[in-house]
Amino acid sequence: MKKVILGSAMILAGSISIALILAGSMANEWTVNGGFSSIWNISQYGLMPTVYIFAGIAIIGLVLAVWGVLDKKD
DSSP: OHHHHHHHHHHHHHHHHHHHHHHHHTTSOOEETTEEOHHHHHHHHTOHHHHHHHHHHHHHHHHHHHHHHHOOOO
16 A cells, blocks of 8 residues: 555656646747747756656656555465
8 A cells, every 4th residue: 555655646746747847848938930849948958857757757656556556465
């Protein structure tokens, strides 16, 4: 049960962090060919490694939560 709670918290933290970075990147009015591009904005600030780290945290949390659900008690 502890693995499921920890995994769920990690998924939530990673997802919220990515959402905040994506929302913050669109606060500027930078455009690519007349259209807004959040990935380009994030790259300009050098935050792509941060997005990858937060995505990794969310994926690890998902794996941990699934492992906790499928773990058999002896």
